[in-house]
Amino acid sequence: MWLIAGLGNPGSRYAETPHNMGFDAVGVLARRHKMVFGASRICSAEVATGEIAGNPVALIMPTTFMNLSGEAIVPFARYYKIPVEHVLAISDDVAIPWGRLRLREGGSHGGHNGLRNMILHFGGDRFPRLRIGCEPENWKGDLAAYVLAKLRGEALELARHMAEISADAIEELLARGIGKAMTRYNGYDAMKADNG
Numbered sequence: 001m002w003l004i005a006g007l008g009n010p011g012s013r014y015a016e017t018p019h020n021m022g023f024d025a026v027g028v029l030a031r032r033h034k035m036v037f038g039a040s041r042i043c044s045a046e047v048a049t050g051e052i053a054g055n056p057v058a059l060i061m062p063t064t065f066m067n068l069s070g071e072a073i074v075p076f077a078r079y080y081k082i083p084v085e086h087v088l089a090i091s092d093d094v095a096i097p098w099g100r101l102r103l104r105e106g107g108s109h110g111g112h113n114g115l116r117n118m119i120l121h122f123g124g125d126r127f128p129r130l131r132i133g134c135e136p137e138n139w140k141g142d143l144a145a146y147v148l149a150k151l152r153g154e155a156l157e158l159a160r161h162m163a164e165i166s167a168d169a170i171e172e173l174l175a176r177g178i179g180k181a182m183t184r185y186n187g188y189d190a191m192k193a194d195n196g
Contacts (some may be wrong), residue, residue: 001056007091007114010063018134019147020056022090024163026059045072053175069114070121089129099190
């Protein structure tokens, strides 16, 4: 079984912000594969279950708020005995340009508090993660304010596009393995017309 964890903050106040792009990506997967979210009885999260590319899958959106993501994701994974290598975290990343993805098999939190909390609760960083770029241009001020600000116009359209591309990358991972997905999608750039 795979656990696909979208990181974000619950509630309409945080919808359509850079920090909720993990939620947006799992929302696309749920829509494509006709999976319906409901409150988990195991942890503080909304969960949808189904099958993608022949793999049993649970999609999870913690309702703990971003900084406590691990408090929901890790108990769910442990209850269902999902190995850490099959827990994919999807998050925004302000150090990656808009339109780009970074899929990795593990690594540091890179300053992202949701990933930081997952590492804390897992006791290690061996879970794969898909980071969606949202690097600010000419932003002056607190980065927290930036990632929690509502997206508008072209930025919102790009975020929606990246949610679709992220779902494509996750489907590729589930169908062909993380190595193939990394090769195909780590070079993706939404700002270029031809991505192969």
